[in-house]
Amino acid sequence: MAREKRRWVAYGLTVPSYLWLAVTVFLPLIVMLYFSFLSKMPFGTAEPVLTLKHYKSFLDRDFYHFLTWRSVKLGFHVTFFCLIIGFPAAYILARKVHGRWREAILLLIVLPFWSNTLIRIFAWTMVLRTNGLVDQMVHAIIPGAPSVGILYSYPAIVIGLVHSFIPYMILTCYISLQAIEDSMIEAGRVLGASSLSIFWRIILPLSLPGVVVGVVLIFVPVVGAFMEPRILGGRQSIMLGTVIEDQFTEVFNWPLGAALSFILLAIVMAIFAACYPLLRNRMKLT
Amino acid sequence: MTRWIAYGRRIVGMMAGLAMLGATSVAVADEVRVLNWKGWGTDEAWAVAEFEKQTGTKVVHDYITSFPETFTKLRTNPGYYDIVVLNAAFVEKAAREGLIQAVDPAMVANSADLYPDMRDTPQLNFDGKVWGIAWVWGGTSVTYDTEVFKTPPTSLDVLWDPAHADRVCWRDNAEDSVRFAALALGQNPDQPEDLDAIREKLRALKPQVKAFWKSGDEWLKLVAAKECDLSIVWTNNTEAAAVQDNLPVSFIVAKQGAVAFRDGLAMPTNPPNAKGAYAFMNYLISKEFYAGWVKIGGAPVSANSKAVEELPDSSLTRQVLTQPDAIKRLNFKGPLSDEERQTYLDLWQETKAYFAE
Incomplete structure (x- = not known):
């Protein structure tokens, strides 16, 4: 009886948050899904009809396919660099740095989140442009070096986005890395494993959930990025x-x-679905 | 299915209503609500303060970032705005949709001083009524770096000149892109007859373009960082950059022409404060208001013949844009249908995709 009651209390306490999620996430999505089948917006005197023409125009226009590939490629590049920079950073932070230093560094990682994204991106324009900070530094060291301004190029977009999104990767990896018990690693050592195999067989598999969450958190918004x-x-x-x-x-x-x-959303979901069996096998190893 | 569409309409209405809740503070007894581009005169702090001092009426702004947004805001917020700043080319469309009502010029004393051709343009006068008060006009043209060009260029061809490869800052706007390509090809920018030729002409810009800009502020940053020898930009922004920021820029009206626009002050249907709206319109077309705007630099050209005297002789607007032979080469924008706008955007996006290849 008491258990029954407790369960109802739990339901009662969680309902508001689920309701909130349903309203804020699903309602706008459903409205947008509905709009995507309208011939035009139902404003003023317009008489919209239901149609598939917008989905068809995606199929008909080659440059949409090219741009979809570009966006997905950007997602892969940014996620890749976030991973190879973020994971080692998280690893050192979780396994090697202790005490107050760890807090200080964590704070430094979160700090960029406190400033507006737009401001961060404009700051990058000053760093990356010809005669910008990087260019001036290079010329101070090597006079007569060719200009290294890379603003207004694809690498500039990748740099700006990696900077914007790398804290997600560091934080999610950090959480799963610091949860690994030292005794696991000691057990591996006792059994004669090299550092490399400890990393491959223990640390990487156990931290994989954090990596996956980081990848999802970064890949999805980057594929749809427009401002950067x-x-x-x-x-x-x-x-x-x-x-x-x-x-x-x-x-x-x-x-x-x-x-x-919605087409972009479907493509992103298809990519994750394709990766799912791979990940599942990898996680089974643990 | 019609029921579903009715639902959709209701949802749009609800969303608009929610947005309004955010926008409306406690209703002030005497205020004028203006819909305009940000930083386009009506929201100058000194002007708003002066008008409130003179009349006791507060001026409240809501902003748009594109022409279609003006229409969306008027449709979704009926009876909310008192004044809307409209490109004269769109006034008839707004009137036909019932979004604006006719105005009474007798209520705007300063309208007696307006240039007759501005005041009486068929774009603002039809069906025997007056649908807007002529306010200002301006141009979009080629701006150049005066340190790079010792003598000003004279032709639009300079934008395609390999000598300035990677040094052109282009306005990221489908309509202007099509209009300028049309001008360069000798086509009618209002009704281009050969869009394929325009597509090819725009594609030829690929080696030329350094960066695209959308807001005036983005353009200013590009120029300040010396990224461009040439730009397509509003002439009054060039003037502002030269006067306010001391940047080495000037503009031309090329021999093939330039694009120009006229803005009028219109009254949305059933405004909450028509009297206040007329008073603010009268202030906006006054010599006094224009003098203030000219002083800070970067004002467009007033439609008021007396106010234009306030433009100093040194201003680029006076030296270049308002020269009689330059005015002859201006192409004042005509209306554009939603379908044409979509066609232009598709063409422009396809062109930019080609730039990124």
């Missing part, structure tokens, strides 16, 4: 994200913008 490519990319600035943005802001074609967003 627009400011840092110059001639290379166009992505599927900027195309979607323009449908909403320049021509108010919400239906087409929504349809393109």
